[in-house]
Structures are given as C-alpha cells and as structure tokens.
C-alpha cells in the first residue's frame with residue numbers, strides 16, 4: 001500500500017512505536033513495562049503481529065455484521081447490507097493504507113453505528129479532536145459521507161503540547177509526538193477520505209475550541225493528555241445535542257476515564273452529574289480479547305494489540321454515571337438530594 005509522504009519526516013516517532021498499521025499505542029513513560037518488540041520481529045511464523053493481522057482480516061465480515069446490526073440506524077440512510085459492508089471495507093482499507101494510524105476500523109464502525117442513528121433533520125456536525133496524520137479523519141469523513149454530515153477536525157498539526165506538570169498522562173519528552181502537518185493530513189484525506197466533508201481548525205485546543213459554535217452529534221477525542229481532554233470536554237460538551245455522543249480513544253487508562261465518573265469534576269464545570277463511560281478500562285466489544293490491565297503474552301512475545309486498542313469508550317449527553325444508593329446514610333429517600 002502506498003502512503004502519502006509527508007513534506008518533511010516526523011522528527012520523532014511516538015515513544016511506543018507502532019506494532020501494526022491499525023493499533024493505537026499511547027505514549028509509554030520511561031521505565032514503564034515496555035513491550036519487547038524485538039521478540040515480535042524474531043518470532044517467525046508465529047509472530048503475534050502476523051496472527052493478529054490475520055485475525056483482524058478474517059473476522060472483518062463478522063465485525064461489520066455485528067457492529068452495524070445497530071437496530072436504531074435510521075432508514076433514511078438506506079443502509080442496506082451491501083452499503084454496510086462497503087462502508088466497513090472502506091474503513092478497513094484506510095486503516096491498512098495509512099501507516100501512521102491510531103484508531104482501528106472497528107472503533108470507527110462503532111462510531112458509524114451511532115452517527116447513523118440520528119435522523120437527517122437533526123442538526124449537528126461530527127467533531128474530531130486529535131487527528132495525527134489524518135487516518136481517523138479520513139475514516140470519519142467517509143462515515144460523514146454516508147450520513148450526510150460535516151466533519152470538523154481540531155489539532156495543533158504540530159503534535160502533542162508541552163506537558164503540564166499536573167497532568168499525569170503527560171511527559172516532557174513527548175512534546176511534538178504524533179506530529180502530523182496539515183498538508184499531510186489533507187493529502188491523506190484527499191486520497192483516502194472525502195475532503196468535501198472536512199473543515200480543519202489548527203491550533204492548541206485551548207485557543208481554537210473557544211470559537212466552536214456548531215451543534216455536535218458525535219465528538220471523537222483522541223488527545224492523549226488529561227489537560228487536552230479537559231479542554232475538549234469543557235468546550236465541546238455544551239454543544240452536544242441532547243443524545244449526542246462523546247467518544248474517547250484512551251479508554252484503557254482508568255485514571256483518564258475517571259473524568260467521566262468524577263462527581264466533583266461535573267459538579268464544578270457543569271453543575272450536573274457525571275455521565276459515566278461505556279467501555280471504561282476495556283473498550284466496547286468489537287471482537288477483542290482484552291482482560292487488562294496490562295498486555296498478555298502470546299508465546300514468548302509480548303503483545304497487546306488484539307487485546308487492547310481496537311476499540312473505543314464512549315458516553316452520551318443524557319447518560320448518568322451517578323451512584324444514588326446510600327441506604328445507611330438516608331434510608332428511604334433519594335440520595336440525589338444529598339449532593
């Protein structure tokens with residue numbers, strides 16, 4: 001597969017270099033439990049990466065069938081099985097064609113299954129925060145083509161920002177990782193996606209998201225850092241429509257998912273209850289075998305991908321993740337009154 005060349009080589013690879021074409025690897029702090037990647041290269045026929053790629057390909061029709069069996073897909077989109085398989089195949093091809101790709105086609109299928117539930121008369125765009133080299137933008141733009149929506153892509157197009165010392169997911173050394181210049185992103189979307197569906201907004205989230213003014217049916221946040229997630233959620237949540245979706249990529253990191261369960265955070269910023277998160281810690285089921293919290297070993301080689309990042313976590317504007325049963329404190333009355 002050819003890949004659109006960037007105008008200058010990325011100075012830095014993500015710390016945990018890609019193991020396969022369609023697998024997300026979040027930055028790994030120095031000294032953390034590092035995958036023994038050389039083991040993978042030396043494992044011959046039983047190379048876990050080869051098994052994973054075959055598994056990923058062979059289960060493609062099943063994943064498309066089951067994920068797009070979402071019963072609420074709106075009839076206006078005429079999503080016949082032929083169209084569903086065409087969509088799934090195209091997402092698969094994109095994630096296999098663009099080498100620097102952080103979100104699996106399965107994750108995109110899940111988002112498609114939700115985007116297509118909104119009736120055409122429901123106003124709202126799709127928003128992506130964090131696109132790296134545009135593989136996820138290309139996928140989302142194709143989904144938007146099927147759903148007749150517009151996609152707005154926010155990114156620095158300069159990689160990760162400098163670390164905020166309060167941010168437990170950020171690292172000083174990672175500044176600039178996931179560098180994806182705008183011209184490379186555009187070229188990838190032009191080649192593999194649907195350019196007419198896209199608007200690109202360049203800059204740090206804290207500067208660009210304040211000007212966001214469109215209703216949102218689905219936002220996909222793949223932004224790595226807690227500070228970036230904080231910016232995205234505080235700025236975009238108010239623009240979600242009543243049953244609008246917010247997806248995240250860092251669903252394996254419990255501390256990161258914790259924002260969506262934090263009563264203090266939601267009370268402080270929105271004076272409301274936390275919405276919770278479906279898939280926190282494991283991702284929604286897309287045909288993977290993740291038992292967590294760390295990667296399993298297949299044979300001699302360490303391998304996470306088929307057990308980890310093929311999925312997503314998500315919440316919805318009308319969800320509640322509030323625990324209300326406190327019998328010892330106030331038997332017989334609603335614990336909501338206690339807050």
Ligand SMILES: C[S@@+](CC[C@H](N)C(=O)[O-])C[C@H]1O[C@@H](n2cnc3c(N)ncnc32)[C@H](O)[C@@H]1O
Pocket residue numbers: 100101102103129130131132133134135136154155156157158159160161177178179180203204205206222223224225228
């Ligand atoms: C892991 S990459 C996104 C991967 C991409 N979604 C994919 O599937 O290929 C994270 C992206 O978030 C962007 N990012 C993180 N924090 C940001 C911030 N505060 N402002 C702007 N961009 C940010 C980085 O530039 C990077 O492109």
